[in-house]
Amino acid sequence: MNQIGLMEDPRNFSEVCIDAMSALVSHGHSFSDARLLAYYPYVRQNPYQKMLYASAFENGFAVTPLPSLDAVDSLSDRMQITLHYHWIHDVFKRVSRPREAKKAAKAFIEQIIRQKECGHRILWTLHNVLSHSAAFTEEEIWLRQKMADVSDVIHIMNPDTPKLVQTHYQLPASKVMHIPHPSYTNVYGDYISRAQARLELGLNEDNIAFLCFGSLVPYKGTRFFIQALDQLQERFQGRARLIIAGSKGKADFMEELYSIISGRSDIILYTDHVDDQALQIFFRATDVVACPYPVSLNSGVAMTAATFGKPMIVPEMLLPSFDTLSTGAVSFKAGDLDSCVHAANEAANIALCRAEAGGCVPEIATWAEERESLNISANFFKALREFNGGFDIANDTICASAAINQGVAL
DSSP states (O other), X not given: OOTTSSSOOOSOHHHHHHHHHHHHHHTTOOTTTOEEEEEESOOSSOTHHHHHTTTTXXXXXXXXXXXXXXXXXXXXXXXXXEEEEOOGGGGGTTOOSHHHHHHHHHHHHHHHHHHHHTTOEEEEEOOOSSOTTOSOHHHHHHHHHHHHHHOSEEEESSTTHHHHHTTTXXXXXXXXXXXXXXXXXXXXXXXXXXXXXXXXXXXXXXOEEEEEESOOOGGGOHHHHHHHHHHHHHHTTTOEEEEEESOOOOHHHHHHHHHHHTTOTTEEEEOSOOOTTTHHHHHHHOSEEEOOOSSOSOOHHHHHHHHTTOOEEEEGGGGGGGTXXXXXXXXXXXXXXXXXXXXXXXXXXXXXXXXXXXXXXXXXXXXXXXXXXXHHHHHHHHHHHHGGGTTOOOOHHHHHHHHHHHTOOO
């Protein structure tokens, strides 16, 4: 499939690289200035990659998905590109035993080393300490340490990431590049009013609405926050409501969740995929977004909350990502129910005292606008280009082929 998933792409990866260089030149970049970046894995359901690469062309980079790890092997020895890796724990997707996981991790790292030996630069974005519900903890820690060792640059979004992961693996300080997670400004639909959104969800105007959003899986902390709701009802004289929205998880967890909320009129459960246009209903209707995760380096849900100008509660380890936000991000101690309830109270007070008529807290929305994807993307590519001079790669073969396509004499 091609990168937008509409039809089979008849080009091989070398041809894609040559066409990418030609496109850069046609947009006014010189051959010496143009850079190529291929990323892996390509995740269609999450807009993060498109957001991060939004200003690539303007900054002299052409970006394309890497169709497979083996695709790099087909490049000429004189073709060097930047290889950007994201969720590397995907190497464990098709394994069921530790022995198989160790073998898969070792094969992946050996392939990365071969890519480096061919002159490619390795960039790794570190999204989590470990993958959610990691099944092969020992093997994943080994994989992440080796990836940190072999990478040329490690992109982090939470400034405290090196400290937060150090009990598991070490990140060489000289390789770390901090560029924050972009907000979702201008990404999701945002035209429904708060009143309409509340009507669609069955909320009254005097309800204090909390939202737990995202896939319905144990590591999201939904069950934990339901416990906090009981105490919040005392604080708000029964006016608190909890909206739980996201795609269904495994059957056993869903059965447990249904059992917990059965008969409760203060919990609204929506178990389906929420598309980019429907998402606004949940965030516009909400007063506070709850991210009751036990572990989290970064959170797209929290950044979505900021995008819609909503106060949020986040675990302490996630708070550094919001260190420049003066109000709106309230932290709690992971696993501490009293701390969670206190944070939810504080966030609700921010919503009640500072939100405008449409339910948006201006300081939060302004903070998110400053981090919209084009700005963050531009900073990402600028930092990547300047990082120790390590990404000034001579793409002789690609340049020559692209020049022929452009009818340019080298």
